[in-house]
Amino acid sequence: MKIFDLIEHISVADETGLLRIKPLNEIDYKKIASTNIYESESVHQNSHKKTKFNDDVWRISGNKSMNFSDLQGALKYEVKAAFLIANYCGVFEGGRGIKFQSAKIQTSHLIKFAKTLQKAGVNSLLMFDSLSGLIKRNYIIKFIEINFIARGTYTFESFQRRFFEEKLNYGLFSNDTVSIFQEEFFRHNLSSEAQDSVLSHPVVPSGVLQRAIQECDKKISGAKNLISDWELANKGFTKAIRQMNGGIGKHNTVSSITKGLTSQTTDPLRIGFKALDNLKLSVLMYLLTFTGMRKEEALSCTIGCAEYKDSKYYIEATLSKTDDTKIKMKWVTNKDTYDAIKLLERYVIGMHDRARAILNNPNLSITSKLKHQLSHGLVKKHIFGVADTLKTVRFTNAALGINSDYDSSVFGNKDSKFSLQLYKYQLTEKDIDQLESLGCNYKAVRGRSKGESYVVGDTFRITPHMLRHTFAWFIIANRLGQLDDIKHQFKHLASSMTMVYAFRGYDSTDEMIDLFEDFEELLVDNIAYEIASQATNGTLKGEGGKRLNDGARNLVFNVTASNGSQTERTIKQIHFSSLEAYKAFLVQNLKNIRGLPHGYCTGGSECKLKNVGIPSGCVYCPNYIVSEKQRIHWQAMKNFADDKLLIYKQLSDEQQTEYSLMAEAWRDTSNAALIILKNSAPDNAEESSA
Incomplete structure (x- = not known):
């Protein structure tokens, strides 16, 4: 049946x-x-x-x-x-x-x-x-x-x-x-x-995340310095396993097989093992911090998952959260995470060599359970599925320790070795202030401690989903993209699922910017390339967008003054021989981009408007750009404003007086949206190719 x-x-x-x-x-x-x-x-x-x-x-x-x-x-x-x-x-x-x-x-x-x-x-x-x-x-x-x-x-x-x-x-x-x-x-x-x-998972305070990343850096650097010596010692150890005679009886553990090996063969393995021991926890921390993956997605990573292509770093993992079908997908990451995974792979491959040496030695008699464990581990190739052992080899199901999401006191104060609960830090006053400012100063999102506030000196334990929220918050807080960018990176089914992240996107700290510097640079480059491509097609909107469209049409870029009464006066012209040259110039020079929910600001430090919530003031700014995919946000804002104005008009004169300032804001938003949306056809740039 x-x-x-x-x-x-x-x-x-x-x-x-x-x-x-x-x-x-x-x-x-x-x-x-x-x-x-x-x-x-x-x-x-x-x-x-x-x-x-x-x-x-x-x-x-x-x-x-x-x-x-x-x-x-x-x-x-x-x-x-x-x-x-x-x-x-x-x-x-x-x-x-x-x-x-x-x-x-x-x-x-x-x-x-x-x-x-x-x-x-x-x-x-x-x-x-x-x-x-x-x-x-x-x-x-x-x-x-x-x-x-x-x-x-x-x-x-x-x-x-x-x-x-x-x-x-x-x-x-x-x-x-x-x-x-x-x-x-x-x-x-x-x-x-x-x-x-229902409470959302809190953001990891910048100071706490810094301390955690510093621990990871130290662990990964130590392993990097000693991995070559360990690999050499492991080759000798593996060779000895291939040449050994198993003796009488069946072996149910690897230690019973290698028990007879001489100290001359096993002692060199101690070189580097202290640094390699639980290296996978630091690598997992990097992976969760710098990609926004879910825990299950990160743990699905296998040997060969890290890829460098077209000047970008990618991690391939299995997506299963939003669909019953398991799908292989790629996440953008930074060089540090790519290098960390490649380092861990070297250790995992060395352990795989040990497993193959046992399975391929006809003189060894092993139990069916041990044979299954070693064979299954070799087939799955999970980089987080190898137990850390000095003189043996053992594969595990790739899973975080049971305490990773719970208070360790429930389990008799026994922390799992492979668990983010090992990253726990006392909160400072600055950490508490940041949690309070983001509206997430609470110890738990459910259960008895739900909503209970942290105080200075309390222990903060990092969980995988906290890192996911922190990653998304950082992107929005620093205006590096809009909801659609996060939906793609986070593999969400609908933009509405990202609103929990956008809710906190109005604060930032220098410490967090330093932590995510590599990812910031990569994302800015991607946005610059998108803007340059649409400029050559003449589809950008906003005063800044029109300026770039005109440049693509005429192959001339006007450099304007940016201070005092001189603002917008052309002080220099740069001429280009082709659209590709113009496009390359834009990619190289659009570095002061701030991603807003409704467009891009290229004004950099010269822009005096921060955290723009009502975008009508940006429309006529020469540094403001609206790309094709951001028009839907303008349409949504217009629909919202028009609906509110319709309700406003039905109010009594007395009520209208009470809400007059809000009505003015709704009119400004609706009028600004009309300017962006009224000319949906692209500017004609065909003449520039003649």
């Missing part, structure tokens, strides 16, 4: 298309029990397998799993069915499901409720739903007391309470039962964390 045949067997759709789970006694359980529903790839042989519906633990690749072992009978079947349908279909027949991890979060409290019923002798959620209202209420109160009141938490996130709401539980709870749930949630003050109260 195929997975969708299974779903069709265990569920039925009503007249609106909503899916409902069939009772256990209405299905042929033996028919679905052996159906394969997931397939997991892992370096661990026991976890590298297909998952069947009847299994207690459902597992997919990437160390993600769901455990149903605490449930029995119909309760286990019903919860499994709810999870599976949510993951594959969503709510409606033929719909699109949610991510495995999202389904896990949503199902977590449904399992806890099922365990409460099971302990009380109720063997089915559907059976519970048929009980009297008073009995159901008592069970619900018990569930709340055990899982919330006793634990001192009063937060029940809306995402987690999905199955306790109408039309979202696949018919497991009637509307009457759902009403009782809602009443008791309200009576016990269980907050649902509505969408308007």
